[in-house]
Amino acid sequence: MPKATVTFQDIGVSVTVPAGTRLIEVSEKVGAGITYGCREGECCTCLTKIVSGHEHLAAPSVLEDQVLKDNLAPRHHRLACQAQLLGGTIVVKPA
C-alpha cells in the first residue's frame, strides 16, 4: 500500500501513514497542536500551515477552498480535517 510520511513540526514527530489518510486522523493521535472545531470543513479552526510537501496533498474541494478564502488563509495553508496525504514527505504545523 502506498505510504506518506507526515512530520508535525511543533512536537517533532513524524508518522508514516497509508496514502489517503486525512491529517485529522493522525494529528490527534500523536498530540500535535492542531485543534479542531466542526471537523467538517466549515469552521476553519484546524487551519494548518503546510511547511513543505503541499504538492503531496489532495487538492482542496470547492468547499475547503471557499472556507480558506473566507478566512484569509495564507498560501500553503489547509484544513487538517479535509486535507488528505497522498504520498511523499509532508511537514506541517498549526497555523
Add this chain to the structure above:
Amino acid sequence: MPAAVRPDEGVVVAPGVHWIGALDPGLRSFDIILRTANGTSYNAYAVRGSAGVAVIDTVKENFSATFFARLEAVADYAEITTIVLNHLEPDHSGALPELLRRAPQARLYVSHQARPMLKGLFNPAEFAGRITAVGTGDTVSLGDRELEFFNTPYLHWPDTQCTWLAAEGLLFSGDFLGCHYCDARLFNDAVGDFRFSFDYYYGHIMRPFRAHVRQALDLIEPLPLLTIAPAHGPILRDDPRDYVRRYRALSKSGLHNTTAKTLLVFYISAYGATRRMAEAVAAGAESAAAEGGGAGELRVSLYDIEGSEPQPFVDLIEEADALIFGSPTINGDAVKPVWDLLSSLTMVDVKGKLGAAFGSYGWSGEAVPMIEDRLRRLKLRVPVPGVKARLAPTDDEFAACRRLGREAALHLLGRAEARVIDMAALA
C-alpha cells in the same frame, strides 16, 4: 463635565476636518472585558477636499442620530465621495448601512482583510459594487488633498487599518492609540486626566497583539505627526508622539532575561503529591540544561499557584518560553486556581510557547488532559505527553515527571530527538 460639544455641530480638528462622533458617558463595561469608569466616545470624522468629502468611521448604531446630525452640519450627503472604515467592529460601523443609503454615490474603503468580514456583519446587497479594498501606500484623492492608508492588522481585529491625511499631519488611527474616556472637551490638552485609561486600554485591547503593535509603530513613527485622531477617547493634538512612545514602551519586554530561554513550572497541591511531582519536573528540566553545559541557556522556575493572584503570573508568562502546569484532579476537573490562571492567558500572546501538564489524582485524573487541551486551544505546542500519578506518586512516577521536565527542556533548547512512528503503532 463641561459641555464643550453642542449636540448638532461638528468640532474642528484641523482645517477642513471635523469630529462628528458621539459621546457615551454612561457606559460602564465595554466588549465585556473592560470597565469604563468614564464611559467612552465613538469618534468619527469628516474630511473636506476640493472634490468631495470623506467620512472616516461611524458610530455605534444607537448613536446614529447624533452622528448624522453632526455630519449634516458640516456636509451635504451629495458631497460625500468616500467612506473609510478603519475597523468594522459594530461600535464604529453601526451607522454604515444608513450612511451608504443616504450617500449612494460614495465608495467604501476598507482593508483587504475587512472585505470578507463585511459579509458577516451586513447584508452584502447594502454595499454591492461599492467597495475598494486598500493596503499600505494606497491613496484616495479628495481633490486638493488625499488620504493614504496603512495596513495595521490585529489592532485588535484582522481588519484594522490607519488613514493618514498628510496635508494636515493627521492620523486617523482607529482603535490604535485610543482609550475609553468620555469628555466633551475632546482634545487631550483640554480633557481630564485620562492617562490611566490609555494604559488600561492598551493592556486589555492591544497587549495580546504586541508584535502587531510594534509592526504598526514601525509604519507610524516615521510620519510627521501633528495630530492623532483615534476612534475612542481624546484626540491627541498636544505632543502626539508622547503616545506613540508610550505604545513603544508598553509593547517592549520588561527587565531583560538573564538566560536565553525560560521554563516555568506552576503547581497547586492539597497534600503535597502534585508539589513533589512539580519539584521532579523542575529537576528534570534543570538536568537537561546541565547536560548542554551552556551557562545561561535555560532558567527553570517553580511557582505555587496558591501564592499569587493570576495577574503577576500572566506578566511572567508573557515573557516565558515554556509553561508546565500541575494540578490535582478534584471532582473530575483541574482545580479553580489553575483555571483562573489559564483563563487569564488571553491577555497576552502565548502562541507557539511550549506547554505541558502533570498532576496527582484519586480516581480518574481528568485534570492533565483537560489542561493539555486548553494549552493546545491557546495555540501552545504540547510535544511531551503529560504525567498522571494516582494518590501518592511512586518512584517510577517521579521518574516520569523528571523525564517530562527533561524532554520539555530539550524541546525548548532544540535538542529533542525526532521521533518516527508508524500509524499502525498508534492506538
